[in-house]
Amino acid sequence: METSLRIAIAGLGAVGLKIAQALDAGIPGCELAAVSARDRAAAEQRLSGLRRKVPVVEIAALEPLADLVIECAPAALLPEIAEPFLRAGKTVVVLSAGAILRQDHLLELARQHGGQIAVPTGALIGLDAVVAAAEGTIHSVRMTTRKPVNGLVGAPYLVENNIDIADIKEPLRIFKGTPREAAVGFPANLNVAVALSLAGIGPDRTELEIWADPAMTRNVHQVEVESDSARFSMTIENVPSENPKTGRITALSVIAWLRRLRAPLRVGT
Numbered sequence: 212m213e214t215s216l217r218i219a220i221a222g223l224g225a226v227g228l229k230i231a232q233a234l235d236a237g238i239p240g241c242e243l244a245a246v247s248a249r250d251r252a253a254a255e256q257r258l259s260g261l262r263r264k265v266p267v268v269e270i271a272a273l274e275p276l277a278d279l280v281i282e283c284a285p286a287a288l289l290p291e292i293a294e295p296f297l298r299a300g301k302t303v304v305v306l307s308a309g310a311i312l313r314q315d316h317l318l319e320l321a322r323q324h325g326g327q328i329a330v331p332t333g334a335l336i337g338l339d340a341v342v343a344a345a346e347g348t349i350h351s352v353r354m355t356t357r358k359p360v361n362g363l364v365g366a367p368y369l370v371e372n373n374i375d376i377a378d379i380k381e382p383l384r385i386f387k388g389t390p391r392e393a394a395v396g397f398p399a400n401l402n403v404a405v406a407l408s409l410a411g412i413g414p415d416r417t418e419l420e421i422w423a424d425p426a427m428t429r430n431v432h433q434v435e436v437e438s439d440s441a442r443f444s445m446t447i448e449n450v451p452s453e454n455p456k457t458g459r460i461t462a463l464s465v466i467a468w469l470r471r472l473r474a475p476l477r478v479g480t
């Protein structure tokens with residue numbers, strides 16, 4: 212019988228806690244081995260309803276305890292979380308996808324040691340079709356994101372450019388550029404655009420617009436792809452989680468990814 216894959220979770224917020232609860236409820240072939248959070252006592256409290264007791268440890272203590280780590284913490288912590296696992300040839304599931312662009316050395320570490328960085332579909336849609344189209348030739352990828360004001364306020368791009376969206380009455384386009392630029396200007400809001408770009412034609416050729424819309428209650432992402440195998444358009448309207456910047460479906464995407472790791476039937480790319 213195969214032994215269970217020991218899973219560590221770094222960050223126990225809107226995404227991490229849901230994944231911890233799902234692992235505790237049971238995902239065949241996987242077991243929750245350890246978690247990390249900023250406030251250890253609060254994390255222990257949040258985990259107190261779980262059936263099995265799980266150690267809450269410093270980020271540096273996660274790697275010896277687990278075969279795979281799921282990063283669902285602030286983007287700046289990605290290197291600290293990922294490096295020990297990649298150096299040990301293990302897998303790192305990355306939610307803060309934007310941070311990968313600023314940390315090229317992580318890909319090199321994975322290559323050198325036989326580890327892997329996995330970016331789940333997360334809050335987006337259709338990355339299976341985009342990676343398939345990328346096996347042929349993709350001509351263009353355009354993404355438009357519309358978010359309620361509270362899903363965007365405080366982003367560095369808005370602060371640096373003195374763009375005040377607190378009292379807008381109409382939809383306002385606040386950004387037009389590339390996912391590479393958005394990863395810097397919106398590190399906690401546009402990981403989906405970076406994931407899309409990594410699946411398709413990269414962070415410099417993917418075209419991105421961001422709109423703040425005071426009438427919206429959901430985070431809406433629209434994607435249009437032109438390729439030599441297919442033309443497709445996709446829209447996802449995400450219900451925000453406890454964290455207004457993060458869609459509820461994000462944690463579910465990782466849970467589905469974990470469930471497929473050892474499943475006898477695997478659907479989708």
Ligand SMILES: NC(=O)C1=CN([C@@H]2O[C@H](COP(=O)(O)OP(=O)(O)OC[C@H]3O[C@@H](n4cnc5c(N)ncnc54)[C@H](OP(=O)(O)O)[C@@H]3O)[C@@H](O)[C@H]2O)C=CC1
Nearest residue numbers: 222223224225226248249250283284306333334399402457
């Ligand atoms: N790829 C995608 O599709 C998506 C990606 N994301 C990204 O996923 C990440 C997680 O999102 P979300 O769960 O909503 O974020 P939250 O803000 O809800 O949670 C972040 C967690 O990180 C923990 N944390 C903060 N500092 C440290 C530290 N020094 N050591 C250990 N843990 C720490 C916090 O701890 P504490 O609880 O103690 O404060 C908290 O539990 C974000 O980067 C977000 O941008 C989000 C949505 C979609």
Ligand SMILES: O=C([O-])CC(=O)C(=O)O
Nearest residue numbers: 334400402403430457458
């Ligand atoms: O991109 C992100 O990080 C989150 C997001 O838009 C969403 O949850 O809809």
